Amino acid sequence: MIGIDDLQVRFNTEKGVVHAVRGVTIDVAAGEFYTLLGPSGCGKTTTLRCLAGLERPTGGRITVGNAVVHDSGLGVSVPTHKRDIGMVFQSYAIWPHLTVFENVAFPLREKRPKIDEAVIRDRVANALELVQLSGYESRPAPFLSGGQQQRLALARAIVREASVVLFDEPLSNLDAKLRAETRLELRKLVKRLGMTALYVTHDQTEALTMADRVAVMRDGEIVQEASPVEIYMRPNSRFVASFIGQCNFAGGTVRRAVNGSGVGQLETEWGPMQYSVATEAEAGEDVTVAVRPENVRLIGPGADGLPEGEIVEKMFLGDCVECRVSVGTAHIFARVHPSQAVEVGQRIGVDIRPEDVALLSA
Numbered sequence: 248m249i250g251i252d253d254l255q256v257r258f259n260t261e262k263g264v265v266h267a268v269r270g271v272t273i274d275v276a277a278g279e280f281y282t283l284l285g286p287s288g289c290g291k292t293t294t295l296r297c298l299a300g301l302e303r304p305t306g307g308r309i310t311v312g313n314a315v316v317h318d319s320g321l322g323v324s325v326p327t328h329k330r331d332i333g334m335v336f337q338s339y340a341i342w343p344h345l346t347v348f349e350n351v352a353f354p355l356r357e358k359r360p361k362i363d364e365a366v367i368r369d370r371v372a373n374a375l376e377l378v379q380l381s382g383y384e385s386r387p388a389p390f391l392s393g394g395q396q397q398r399l400a401l402a403r404a405i406v407r408e409a410s411v412v413l414f415d416e417p418l419s420n421l422d423a424k425l426r427a428e429t430r431l432e433l434r435k436l437v438k439r440l441g442m443t444a445l446y447v448t449h450d451q452t453e454a455l456t457m458a459d460r461v462a463v464m465r466d467g468e469i470v471q472e473a474s475p476v477e478i479y480m481r482p483n484s485r486f487v488a489s490f491i492g493q494c495n496f497a498g499g500t501v502r503r504a505v506n507g508s509g510v511g512q513l514e515t516e517w518g519p520m521q522y523s524v525a526t527e528a529e530a531g532e533d534v535t536v537a538v539r540p541e542n543v544r545l546i547g548p549g550a551d552g553l554p555e556g557e558i559v560e561k562m563f564l565g566d567c568v569e570c571r572v573s574v575g576t577a578h579i580f581a582r583v584h585p586s587q588a589v590e591v592g593q594r595i596g597v598d599i600r601p602e603d604v605a606l607l608s609a
């Protein structure tokens with residue numbers, strides 16, 4: 248439904264040329280919820296703006312459904328209003344001088360040939376019902392709460408009945424609790440309407456909870472594209488592992504590589520370890536070992552010949568206690584249940600399952 252092929256965007260600035268998007272290629276299936284995730288300045292908004300027709304790419308080709316909306320080689324560029332796309336932005340861009348009804352009706356009133364007033368009323372009523380704003384029709388838009396304004400922006404995007412909807416950080420103005428509620432609501436609504444969504448965010452929780460597929464961007468490029476679970480469990484680089492959630496890293500050397508269904512052996516800064524996820528790393532190769540803090544278990548000292556360390560710091564985080572443990576020649580962070588008795592200075596065994604160890608290139 249959305250095809251972006253080798254997208255290139257260069258901006259000429261006083262400080263020289265900024266190559267904001269470098270060969271981004273994505274293919275989003277009909278009905279899929281696809282998220283571009285990355286730190287500020289990585290080029291995600293620029294990619295979205297190119298798709299919307301708000302930015303002119305330097306190179307590449309973009310299709311929406313069966314329509315080519317941009318092709319730098321052929322000199323094709325379809326204007327924004329002729330693309331089959333709805334948009335929801337961070338600043339909701341609702342009209343403060345209009346009522347809720349008129350805000351939603353606005354995109355329909357702009358259409359040529361003109362849409363019949365009775366049809367407009369019907370479609371607005373439907374859109375408002377979907378986002379649970381029925382009954383607010385005559386209220387001035389600024390007199391809605393942040394969450395309601397966000398839903399109003401969504402109603403305005405869906406009233407066009409476009410098959411593709413673009414979201415640029417639409418939840419970032421909401422407080423934490425409302426943001427968490429709206430995440431799931433928004434995903435459910437998009438799925439119910441069968442829309443194809445391209446969602447831009449720098450918030451890893453949003454990406455992990457909402458998306459069918461996530462593309463992590465860095466410096467204008469996609470560095471990994473996979474399902475949320477795979478991105479989290481099998482990051483392909485230190486950058487992705489540390490951008491998405493917390494991660495422990497240590498230098499290591501492969502002593503015996505995984506073959507078949509067996510486990511491999513590593514020598515690491517934390518001591519000897521086992522791993523079971525097959526990689527291309529060979530015996531003798533230097534690697535970076537990555538382990539999530541929630542996968543580090545702390546067990547009584549001397550247990551089963553586990554590497555032993557000392558708790559040097561602990562921090563209560565509400566749903567868990569984070570401990571910094573000195574082990575081998577390095578430190579590792581572990582997250583334990585608040586009911587587990589842990590004290591600074593305590594000797595402790597550090598247990599990590601082989602399947603929770605990821606190897607990255609050194």
Ligand SMILES: Nc1ncnc2c1ncn2[C@@H]1O[C@H](COP(=O)(O)OP(=O)(O)OP(=O)(O)O)[C@@H](O)[C@H]1O
Binds near residue numbers: 260267287292449
């Ligand atoms: N109109 C412009 N002129 C010059 N440089 C620009 C322009 N728009 C974006 N850039 C630059 O292109 C790069 C990518 O910007 P972009 O807004 O796409 O990043 P982003 O990942 O969406 O970041 P954020 O989350 O902060 O919006 C940045 O270095 C930015 O400064």
